Amino acid sequence: MGKLSSEEKVEILADLVGIESVNDNELDVANYLHDLFQKHHIDSKIIKLTDTRANLVAEIGSGSPVLAVSGHMDVVSPGDSSKWQTPPFKLTEDSEGHLHGRGASDMKSGLAAFVISMIELHEQGLPKHGTVRLLATAGEEIEGHGAKAFYKDGYMNDVDALVIAEPSKDKIIYAHKGSMDIRVTSNGKSVHSSMPSLGYNAINPLVDFVNRINQAYNSITESNDLLGDSVVSATIINGGSQVNSIPDYAEAEFNVRTIPEADNDSYQKLFEQIAKNVKVDAPDSYLNIDTYMSRPPVFTKGDNRLVDIAQSLSKKYLGKEVPKKASPGVTDASDLVVDKGEDFPFIMFGPGETSQAHVIDEYVDKKDYLNFIDLFEDLLVEYLDENE
Incomplete structure (x- = not known):
């Protein structure tokens, strides 16, 4: 043909x-x-x-x-x-x-x-x-x-x-470079905003987490001669549904661009360790790390x-x-x-x-x-x- x-x-x-x-x-x-x-x-x-x-x-x-x-x-x-x-x-x-x-x-x-x-x-x-x-x-x-x-x-x-x-x-x-998409969720307890002590604000530990990730990233010195530096960006953040209610749920999403010297496994461990270090004052509240996309x-x-x-x-x-x-x-x-x-x-x-x-x-x-x-x-x- x-x-x-x-x-x-x-x-x-x-x-x-x-x-x-x-x-x-x-x-x-x-x-x-x-x-x-x-x-x-x-x-x-x-x-x-x-x-x-x-x-x-x-x-x-x-x-x-x-x-x-x-x-x-x-x-x-x-x-x-x-x-x-x-x-x-x-x-x-x-x-x-x-x-x-x-x-x-x-x-x-x-x-x-x-x-x-x-x-x-x-x-x-x-x-x-x-x-x-x-x-x-x-x-x-x-x-x-x-x-x-x-x-x-x-x-x-x-x-x-x-x-x-x-x-x-x-x-x-x-x-x-590699890429990771990571969702970090925070669970709290919703109450009226006039009585916040009766609940737990899910936004607070999440904000602490974002700040700690940014601090940790700024201290990373590893680089690659060809690919440059790794990159961490908080790109989406959501929490709360009404201005006079304490939010019982909040989430942040991150995109991470990785290099061999600061690879996907190392960033996974970093996110998990920081989640453990964030202070959570309510017994039923916690931070959860969900890496829903990871490509080396x-x-x-x-x-x-x-x-x-x-x-x-x-x-x-x-x-x-x-x-x-x-x-x-x-x-x-x-x-x-x-x-x-x-x-x-x-x-x-x-x-x-x-x-x-x-x-x-x-x-x-x-x-x-x-x-x-x-x-x-x-x-x-x-x-x-x-x-x-």
Whole structure:
């Protein structure tokens, strides 16, 4: 069948953007990709996680080495759709060649580029050596359940290198910080505000906790030459329901960006220890720590063939050698490469600009999207051939 036309490639992206997989419904995306692969005689497998959420795995080639490529199927909410210039779930091209739609940049264009590159390589009987394995994930935007499931089920055990096509056309990421979302809750006893001694104000120990966390963070001296400092931010705080009632419940949420020297485990212990140190004067009151998202930092050296090939191909397809860098953001690599070590070849590189992620009127440049399909085809074959 040969290569797909540019129109067919854009149509596939339009189909994906048209599936409203807002923090859910990845099963619909997986079914679409499964049917598309089947049409081109490529085997794929849908791995259901819930009734509406699923991962998808597909392979071309055979044997080792194994080069994994990964993209997530979920997107964030478009927010107020009336603020968009075009319908968020209808891919729309403007006069400058930008393709607008929720997920156009983050990251259905990267996912589509991987899928199409695999289809076109398979049509050519490529790769001759090794395996390309697509790991299409669910839940990347919130908790990383899809990547965690792939790792738990052994899909990374034999993988020799990993490419994630998050929007990053201007830089090749080879290391990034980790992330934690932590909810701290405080329980008290509600009474009338004129008689506070008969109850217990849940806000008081929570305020003490927030202050102690800030003090502890300010005393942390550990840093990473590549990733910089860890970051702790209290981002949400709620408590009370009526001004003349003592609140019986309050909560604060924190986002923590971690580095190898101040990692997720150390911050978990810090939060738990400070909770124990906060004075709580009521017998039935307490502070509870709920870490509902924890993704470790990814630290690789970035000195390998995968990075070198990607930089060389960026000159060919993007007109310049894209620099390699570290990132404060988080990808599914946090849960996919947890035991691979510093020498493991990993990059985040894909169509779209980082600045377009999660914004109103999100877009990917059509030329970049189409160029990355060709870039990925060369990258996958060249890496596998050189490592055969």
